[in-house]
Amino acid sequence: MQQPWISQTAYHKGEISVKNEALSEEMKRYFKVLQSEVDRCYSIAEQAREKGLDPETKVEIPQARDLAARVEELVGPKGIASRIRRLTDELGDREMVSIEIAKEIASGKKYRFSRVEDAVDQAIRTGLAILTEGVLVAPLEGIAEVRIGRNRDGSNYVDLYFSGPIRSAGGTGQAMSVLIADIVRRELGIG
Known part of the structure; x- marks a missing residue:
């Protein structure tokens, strides 16, 4: 540890x-x-x-020798551990690190995804794994699905589907996954 x-x-x-x-x-x-x-x-x-x-x-x-390696092994994406380490040393605050990493993943600058849903899904799972120190099942099984939904007026939104294992993340982890989804949504111009 x-x-x-x-x-x-x-x-x-x-x-x-x-x-x-x-x-x-x-x-x-x-x-x-x-x-x-x-x-x-x-x-x-x-x-x-x-x-x-x-x-x-x-x-x-x-x-996995540290949090960054655990997160990369648990949910990915491949190669993210070194960036998590650098941001952790710079920012020191795990919540801020999770948000910054999620934004970077979703931006598509380093990681490519075939669908917007896949980018949002990966960003949320990785952000949550950082918050839960890469030791809980919540990022894998607590988020059942991530979709991009469409409102009647034509605008769209991020739709998170949770399942029982999200409870292991605690209230803060659960709320932060919704916050991360909203931040990523704004970064990608969804809505």
Whole structure:
């Protein structure tokens, strides 16, 4: 688990250091031993899965050293982790990071989507995953569907469909997913 006194960028690179201070040699050894043991366990799990006795032949849970890596592995898009780390170091506020990342995803500048709904869907799920620290099921199964609806006057709107697992995000996460949807809607000129 990422400790608050370790920068996101340093932790991901394996250069575990306290902001403005170096960790003691004892702490560096401790983190190295932890990673070594995790790697050993994954190796054993991979060997077991290769025998084909389980439905899956690969270990399904990838290692993720920090929030950014967890979000990328959980909901994507591929390559977003480095941007989440940079924004987290710059802004420090997870809510602001989730909004900025959602806007960047929806803008289509770096990530391409065949449909507007897909861009909005990805932006909302990634934003919610940042808010829930990439450890809850809410971004995957709590948002059942994202559609672009049409009003009688011809204008359109973002239509979010929630399911039971959204409850794990808590009231703030639920409300923030609606806020993110509205911000993304405005960014894309929907409505």
